Amino acid sequence: MRLRLVPQETSFDFFKRAKLWLGISALMMVVAMASFLWQGLNFGIDFRGGTTIRTEASEVVDVGAYRDALAVHELGDVSITEVFDPSFEEDQHVAMIRIQAQDDGEAISGEMIETLKTALDAVAPGIKFVSVESVGPKVSGELITTAVIAVALAIAAVLVYIWLRFEWQFALGAVAALVHDVVLTIGVFSELQIRFDLAIIAALLTIVGYSLNDTVVVFDRVRENLRRYKQKDLAEVLNISINETLSRTVMTSVTTLLALISLYVLGGDVIRGFVFAMIWGVLVGTYSSVFVASTILLKLGVKRDWSKQANTTGNQFSNIDA
């Protein structure tokens, strides 16, 4: 007996409540944008400049005492958070200290780090700085620009690729789903104020790739079924296609999630934000390829006249619509 997450035959009607799903998605995007505009992202030093120090001490972290010890040095905005992870030893107490960018364009000086270490050593004897990262404001500005360019470029490249391989309606549907995923991911980072750094951009692009993966598989089947069922209307063909690929969609999401969740739980706190973004992206991406991309495709309609290409059906590479 095989493990089956999805029954062999399904015939869900994914468009019965199309308006409701589109409404929910639109609402969530509005909430995400509002949250982004309202409280903004908790940018890491990659994007904002400044310094983060990861400290390790054998005594319990006393955030207040740390703060007082650093206050004399007038560093401006200093935030101290304690880090927890199941993999830490009994006497391993880790904190992250973030210091705002100092006036000049350069990174923080080595002497300053030593001074801070001495100051903290007074309240937490034997404290170690296991990592110190400092980014000058000059670079961080550029990093934001390149990050935005990267995401925009990825979406544009994908738009072009799908347009070439399918038709423009498919491309618009896919890109709508991508924008949806990116906006919702940024929204969740803004809402939960999880640190947003360079690695999260990598996660965002992976989400773009993953969500697309899902969308393309569905679309590929739609294209095939449009030829097979020439008499059925578009909604029906879309439904059949989604139902046929449903088992695969769920399988792949589950294996990916299995891998990601083990990384989330066991992979250490350093990349937890990164993995969180990807888990969220897989969930949202799977949802959007069915309920956003396909619904938009339905609303846009597709050219059904395939007669001109009827003589080229023998080859799977022949259906390039450019």
Place this chain on the structure above:
Amino acid sequence: MLQIDLWKRVLIWLVCAAGLMLALPNGFYTRVEQSNDAAADIIAKGETPERLETAGQWPSFLPSGLVNLGLDLRGGAHLLAEVQVEDVYEARMDALWPEVRDALRPERDTVGTFRRQPGPADEIRLKLSKPDGMARALEIVRGLANPITTLTGVGANDIEVSAQGDILVVRLSEEEKIASDDRTVRQSLEIVRRRIDEVGTREPTIQRQGADRILIQVPGIGSASELKEIIGTTAQLTFNPVVGRGSDPDAAPGMGNKVIPSLDEEGAYYTIEAAAVVTGEDLVDAQPSYDQNGRPAVTFRFNTSGARRFGDYTAENIGSPFAIVLDDEVVSAPVIQSHIPGGSGIITGNFTIEESTNLAVLLRAGALPAGLEFLEERTIGPELGQDSIDAGKIATIVAFVAVLVFMGLSYGLFGLFANVALILNIALIFGMLSLIGGTLTLPGIAGIVLTVGMAVDANVLIFERIREELKSGRGPAKAIDEGYSKALSAILDANITTFITAVILFAIGSGPVRGFAITLGLGILTSVFTAIFVTRLMIVMWFERRRPKTIEV
């Protein structure tokens, strides 16, 4: 139908075997690393019994390429430095000023007297007392220009000379600035590399980034400040004529001169001519040594042209003082006692032995042509890196096992085929990473874990398709064949789009993000390969042997 040519079969297995072989050394990371280091030492420093023994820890007939561990896994320091290319313009102008002066002097009758005016550091501004002679002055100064060859501008000169009323302005041309910037950055890169090599750390990464930046990554070093100390000191040695000595740091130096402090005399300042007689660039050697009184000092030797200039200058200026200037501080200002012809000399000062040794090293390596500004500094402790490796290992293994079990439960025998392919897949990723000398970073490990999850996708697509074909009543062989051919377009489209994003990430990202892009991209390539070639071959081989009447996927 279900036929694969023999040569294709052999090729597929050969690729897999090669991947496994290339990945193998990573399973014995420490041992192979020690062996490689020892082998490198034998070549560099000669054989010793211990080195031979360590080198023998790993058989030489096996591949010994390893995946580099990124700084976030190994610990070390990372610096992003911006070369202050404008610094060079000023030095160029200071060097040009005596030439301009000497060229105009014989023409006093036409151009009148002239004085250098204060202005931006990268210009020479001359005020002529006879503005009518401007045309002649322009002509003379333009005669000093040298043609430069660039890709764009044919016949461009290195300097631009123009007149603004009665002021003659000399500055570097735009073409020359671009060429000079490029030279400066390259020179800085080379010097940074030499300095880091002198200290002898392993596998440093020193790369140019963009127009004027240098990325420096040194694994295993204690902190970014330590690294900055190694590369940070400029060690610009010059010999300048001394104009005067005083105690006022703000004294008016006069045009073409500058006031700089003394290195070890508190409160003493020297006024010196900004244009140096000889610079550290003419040095061929510098060694730590001792002066007559047994105090640490540094001896140096000039090349021929430096020696000649130094000799001429000392011959002409017996009795006047000259300054030995190190990084804009006067080390000493002895009076020239006699003509010094040999081109060698000694720098004395209140050095400790360590300082004199360091100074010699810095002088030998050469001066950085321009200052460095550090835009990014990261130090990652080795403990944190090790923690990340350990956590990453456990997470990968757990993810792996979970996916294997899940695939087995879902697809039975076919799931098993997919699992073998998955294991091969990971081996291939490591093999290719070792082959191209790729770097594994923490996000890179995440990329591998993600690949574990996503790599099965191609197989899932195929298996689901085979199921559908079986359901619609096709025989096993036909169903398998159709399953593969019909799933192919979806597999390709899905993976090409993901690959596009990986390429963009690689092109734009840096450091850890780039590491992630590499593993993600390689993962896509290997997973497509394993799905459409390896599992297919396994299924075909199984099918040929068993010839089942019915199959269950």
